[in-house]
Amino acid sequence: MGSLSERKKKILKAVIVNYTQSAEPVGSRTVARGYRIGLSSATIRNEMADLEEMGYLEQPHTSAGRIPSDKGYRYYVDHLMEGVQLTSEEKKAIKNLLNAEKIREIEKIILNAARVLSLSTNYTALIMGPQFQKAAFKQMRILPLSEKQGLVVLITDTGFIKNKIIDLPYSLTPSELHQVVNYLNHKLYGLTIDQVTTSLINELKRDLFRRLEILEQAFLLLEESLKEEEQVRVYLGGTTNILNQPEFKDVEKVRSLFSLFEQEALLSRLLENSSDAEQVVVNIGRENKLQDIHECTLVTATYSIQDKMLGTMGILGPTRMEYCRVIGIINYLVDYLNLILSTPNR
Amino acid sequence: MGSLSERKKKILKAVIVNYTQSAEPVGSRTVARGYRIGLSSATIRNEMADLEEMGYLEQPHTSAGRIPSDKGYRYYVDHLMEGVQLTSEEKKAIKNLLNAEKIREIEKIILNAARVLSLSTNYTALIMGPQFQKAAFKQMRILPLSEKQGLVVLITDTGFIKNKIIDLPYSLTPSELHQVVNYLNHKLYGLTIDQVTTSLINELKRDLFRRLEILEQAFLLLEESLKEEEQVRVYLGGTTNILNQPEFKDVEKVRSLFSLFEQEALLSRLLENSSDAEQVVVNIGRENKLQDIHECTLVTATYSIQDKMLGTMGILGPTRMEYCRVIGIINYLVDYLNLILSTPNR
DNA sequence: TTTAGCACTCGATTAGCTTGAGTGCTAATA
């Protein structure tokens, strides 16, 4: 597949670079003039015809220039693109934006990261919040609210905090409650939320029954607050950025994209797909599973805290995207975020 | 101002009703045919010319029909519109949607209400979350996370729960911490968050100093978690609904509207404006302060818990809106929501 | 193998024409 002649590579690259900027089909003459290839437009024309036949370029109509196909972009990303380092100003800008305040809550950090990502790329940022299910149990507390209600506070090792109001079984005295909570904290410490399955809970339940003779209902709280398949939150930034792109001058496209944005479940599946990979993943056009973004590219990367993968972030833009810039930025941001998150006393 | 002849009223109403459905300028013939006024188109033409001169109607261009002006809609809303009761099916549908699960957390209820509101009106719903500042302090707790960090949990009487991670002054022993918390709970109980001003905190600080000789830093937590002017959250529902309206076939308008949607601060100010009023408030077109929604109507109402005003909800659609339906729905939803929220053990 | 040259294609733009919904005005009518 990497078997394109040097000349074809140069031309393909020229077409992509030009099209990325102009959003207009690129003609042979433009390539001949602008990119120091030292060939006449006629020759380039022939090469471009070849590239089209091979599937790297497309022609909107007979008498127009060429635009890159998904396959063309793919080749560009895999073989032609030069990784670009951010300038130190850009880096500084990102750091500044991200550090506006000393923030400890992970959710706010992530919300902020989405903002930064969209601002610095001018595309739309999607960030999947920490996957609650995969975090490890750190501690829980129950604060009594009234006779019959309590507030469960659940804290994971990744700094995720979850509240849930529950009904308390009337027969629990404060000290019994305390005992239950202590017992659970002891037993569950370090397990991932996934591991705290119903069966484990049932087991503990039996155990506790014997020891403390506490009402079964006491356990509904944990089940309730854990089992409830919590949708992973996806934070969006710069959703309107994409409206600046000429490919979205049609309201129909805008609608289909924005209704996707409204469906968190779909978004999180979209991001989850890429979440195994170590590196930055680029999904170009129809490589994406969802119809609605068949004309978009989604660049994703995962962020983590002390080597434990937390979630995925992505940039969504038109396939005609500034690939190297975006990849550079997302790379830098992920690294920096990992650093922040892993700093012990952040 | 209510001094329109009966005939003019009928005609104005006919124009508005028709335009609301068709989104096309309404001609004299259409009015004569469809609305049993018993007058010829010529007469109606004359009346419509009068109405235009008076500012209730507008003409996009000479040879087109008339469309209502903001003033026309205003008159309609104030004098001509018949309040429409929802059918019992509609009511049932709303109840079902809202009650999908037994939900206790107020935030989720509100999020859900936004969904319901947008689904049943087909416009965009904005709901301002509970105004933290105006809620009354109920209790606070501090859960130690590590040596140096603690989690402040703050609960208001309106069921709002707020977490914040803070740095603990190293010199506090658990029991000292406990004492401080108890003292604060005692002192602050029942005050609104607004009332817990810095000066009160300072006062308490002096007080505590004397009694417990506890480090000043212990107080940073409260200040930090309260003073931080927490932006009121605004929840959106059905943002894409508005894209179905023909008045938004132009991407420019979509962009300006959606970038407004991204700015929570602006949205909350928008809703706050109407938040004194008891009743449903209708802001038509240019009556709205923000340029971006000069072609929209915002219908708002406030919801409360046991007569304490919590927040505002609104419906945003084109000025050509089904006023009576929207007002009926928002009225019903607010009443119902108030009922749910005020039920003691919800 | 490359290039110059040329005929050809086809979207985009413009201008002119037609259509039709709707108006305003006037004169006739109830």
Added chain:
DNA sequence: TATTAGCACTCAAGCTAATCGAGTGCTAAA
């Protein structure tokens, strides 16, 4: 006096034809 019928007029929208020009493919010469 209020209403209506009739008619000339207006103007956006839609259609067609003509023009323009960027860009192509092909051919023949270098």
